[in-house]
Amino acid sequence: MKKIKDKEFVPFITAEAIDTRLQEMGTKISVDFKEDNPVILGVLNGAFMFLSDLAKYISIPAEISFIKVSSYQGTSSTGNVKELIGLDAELKGRKVIVIEDIIDTGLSMTHLLKKLEINQPSQISIVTLLFKPEALKHELEIDYVGFEIPNKFVVGYGLDYDGFGRNLPEIYQLK
Ligand SMILES: O=P(O)(O)OC[C@H]1O[C@H](OP(=O)(O)OP(=O)(O)O)[C@H](O)[C@@H]1O
Ligand SMILES: Nc1nc2[nH]cnc2c(=O)[nH]1
Numbered sequence: 431m432k433k434i435k436d437k438e439f440v441p442f443i444t445a446e447a448i449d450t451r452l453q454e455m456g457t458k459i460s461v462d463f464k465e466d467n468p469v470i471l472g473v474l475n476g477a478f479m480f481l482s483d484l485a486k487y488i489s490i491p492a493e494i495s496f497i498k499v500s501s502y503q504g505t506s507s508t509g510n511v512k513e514l515i516g517l518d519a520e521l522k523g524r525k526v527i528v529i530e531d532i533i534d535t536g537l538s539m540t541h542l543l544k545k546l547e548i549n550q551p552s553q554i555s556i557v558t559l560l561f562k563p564e565a566l567k568h569e570l571e572i573d574y575v576g577f578e579i580p581n582k583f584v585v586g587y588g589l590d591y592d593g594f595g596r597n598l599p600e601i602y603q604l605k
Pocket of ligand 2: 533535583585590591
């Protein structure tokens with residue numbers, strides 16, 4: 431059991447299970463983008479730990495950068511998504527790989543894709559560590575999913591509850 435602020439969380443995905451899955455994902459991405467010099471864009475804040483660990487298993491030349499969009503406060507969606515900030519890589523004609531920690535309703539990713547498309551990349555692929563199929567409200571084609579999970583709030587491994595819990599090396603589920 432893990433108490434974060436006022437809520438209790440139970441262990442859900444171990445650090446070992448995450449590492450094993452990241453090896454598989456990194457290997458697949460390395461094969462699929464071998465010739466492409468892709469631009470890998472991590473979505474802050476949540477994806478910082480996922481991308482830093484995943485990147486170690488990506489063995490091909492790739493540009494890595496981070497961008498930021500935010501829509502969540504506490505444990506439920508506020509529905510309003512902020513602007514995209516921090517995009518410094520040239521995307522025109524390039525293959526872009528977007529790295530998210532979680533796709534829940536799909537609102538953030540839908541919004542982000544619209545913003546990225548303005549920059550005319552040749553392709554955008556979506557990678558997410560966690561995906562809640564039951565929560566999805568916006569149609570999305572997700573190319574690489576680490577774990578499909580039930581529609582329950584999770585923290586750890588980059589994911590926060592009110593800013594806390596991101597540093598936990600494993601993932602916990604709301605009790
Ligand atoms: O599919 P959705 O329902 O839109 O939810 C997913 C989004 O929520 C989280 O970000 P958040 O806005 O909490 O920002 P953070 O990454 O800084 O924690 C997560 O990183 C995704 O971007
Ligand atoms: N921490 C956290 N952020 C989210 N953003 C969307 N869904 C979630 C979730 O389950 N946990």
